[in-house]
Amino acid sequence: MSIKKLTALFALLALAACDVEKEELETLTLELNASAEDIDYGTTVTLSWSSNASQCYTSGAYWSGERPTTGSEDFDIKRGGPAVFIMECRRNNEFINQAVEINVNKTLANNFIFDVQGEVDFTVDYPAGTQPRVTGLTRGDFNDDNIADTFIGVEYRDIATEALVDVGFYQITGGAIPVVLEVDAQGCQGTYQLVSTDYDSDGFSDVISSSSDQKRLTEQTHLCIFKGAGTGLAYDPEFITNETTLDLANPDVRFMILSDRNNDLVPDFYMLTGTNEYWIERGIEDAPKFEEFSYDNTAIADRTITAGTTIDFDSDSNVDIVLATVNANGDAEYVTVPRSGDGTNWNEAVVVSNTPFTKAMIPIDFDRDSTPDLLIMGDETAFDGFNTDATNTLKILESEETNLFDVQTDITFTKQGTASLNRHILNLDFDVDFDGGDLLFTFDEFGDITANFLIAEKQEVTNDDDSTSYEFVTVDDEELGIANFEYDNAYVIWTDLNLDFDVDAIVIDHLADTNQLNFYIRQNQSN
Known part of the structure; x- marks a missing residue:
């Protein structure tokens, strides 16, 4: 090849290289816009974007994953307050990102959105001539699915005499299909104080329930123990070791609560009876077990306990x-x-x-x-x-x-x-x-x-x-x-039955003419 031809070839290659370099130096751009940045709840907002990048990705509570470099998308944002949408685009080793914030004005009523009520989800036939009332309630994760469950106690008392005729325990488990089930307590009637925690640290919430102090002097008291498992709670009076003088058949319970006994930030169980205190300390050897301590009951001997809690009452930095x-x-x-x-x-x-x-x-x-x-x-x-x-x-x-x-x-x-x-x-x-x-x-x-x-x-x-x-x-x-x-x-x-960060309702209504207690699961559609 002649020198003249080689020189011309090198010149062409140099020009081509200059064109490539010029194209690579073009500024990487991204435009992300919202049709409105302040909207009322229930308003659809449109995001549109355009970039000269080769790939774009999104992140945030409402979108994630890869998107085309140019496009638009509609959103119905159900949570009130600011909603942030982030987009990041890349070309080779260059990156560019942009975000938009949309404020959603959600009224108080917008937090309670329900569909038309369907059929009854669960029905209980209760004794004629009685008044049903939910007397105890606690929450936990009884089947270890990381969704909150609810456990309630219901008393059925004679309308004329107020004598206790029957009780019922009912479990509402959350999930894709919430379920209401009755839990057989085998005659145990402690439906007033319900305390839930994972007593044996196996991942399932358990429950201890008892009668009220108000009825202690006129009725037999009860202490009921329920163990959590994959299917939920089941009555299990042997679940917690009892080598004390505590009589589970008539325990004389006055008050129960969770309280951190040893300052390890894990709630332990505390129970007060007419003569003794009892602890169930979590995480210790041979747990769970009742530990018994006597106390001077002078301060409460002639009093009836109607409520209780743990708090630094006198501001001395001690609970x-x-x-x-x-x-x-x-x-x-x-x-x-x-x-x-x-x-x-x-x-x-x-x-x-x-x-x-x-x-x-x-x-x-x-x-x-x-x-x-x-x-x-x-x-x-x-x-x-x-x-x-x-x-x-x-x-x-x-x-x-x-x-x-x-x-x-x-x-x-x-x-x-x-x-x-x-x-x-x-x-x-x-x-x-x-x-x-x-x-x-x-x-x-x-x-x-x-x-x-x-x-x-x-x-x-x-x-x-x-x-x-x-x-x-x-x-x-x-x-x-x-x-x-x-x-x-x-x-x-x-x-929250389904982890969508709103509160769902379990409505319990009773029909006196048919002696039925009806449960309705009402899933909130606000989020």
Whole structure:
């Protein structure tokens, strides 16, 4: 080949190389846009994008995986607040990404979306002439599928005499197809206090249940033990080793709760009887087993326990057992018992007078500080464990420097004084605006009330001095006008049955003319 031809060839190759280099240096681009960035719940939003990359990938709560380099997609975003969509595109070793944030305005009513009710999911025939009432409730994962389950106790009492005729235990397991089943307790009738935890650390939640302290003096007491397994709970009185003087057939139980005995951040079981204390400590050798300790019962001997919890009541940085009681004169009093080491110190028990009648007390984070506050609920009269009365006490006791009664915040609702709120409160799984927790209550059957449940939404308030405070704003299902929820003062259990981060409803209604207790599983479609 001649020199002239070689020179021309090299020139052409050089020009081609320059063209390739010029093409590789073209700026990598990506445009990601939303049809709207602030929308109301139920509005479809369209994302469109275009890139000169060779591949694009998406991530976020609502989309993920590979997408074409140019395209559009519609989304129905069901969760309120900000929704972030991220796209990353690449060409060889170059990367570019972009994100859009869409704010979804979701009202309180938008959190309760139900389809038209179908057939009854489960029916129980109960004895004629009796009044059924859900008296105990607890939650756990009884079949180890990582979905919350619910376990309830129901008492059937003679309408005329209030004598206990029968009881029933019912398990609602979550999942793709939620199921209601009756659990045979073989005659054990402890349906009031239900405490759930994984007592033997095998992955399945178990339950211990007992009678109420209110009925202890007039009726036989019961202690029932249920073990979790792949199919759920089953009655198993031999499951927990008992080498103590505790008589499971008539245990004289006064109070039960979970409390961390040895500060290992694992909840242990604590039970109080008329003469002894009992612990079931998790994770120890030969667990689970009852351990027995005597105590000085002077502080509560002549009192009836109506509710209880564990919290630092006197702000001394030590957890106390706090018992709501009614004394022999019918007056409401709290008894606080300091925790000491791996036990309790009854010699330092304190009686607090001039307290309201209390049927429920639970620690909550009300003001978003480092110490828990106490939610209390009570009726106009002392709660006897079964009968209902008008609820007139619903308030937050805020933890301050001396004790929980220093700062009190009332929660008011329209039907206060004429309706009865059930003592089982949902406060962990319900938070519509991500501010630390809202509350759900169900109305007990009482008076002429036709509403079914009450919502207490926590709201942040900016004061005149720029400080922040909090309050609960309440509304019931009738006032909110929730569609397809047409019951008449039915009992409602709230839980997330299918892990879609909303609360589903198990509605329990009874028909006096047919003596049937009907369960309806109502899956919330809001998320």
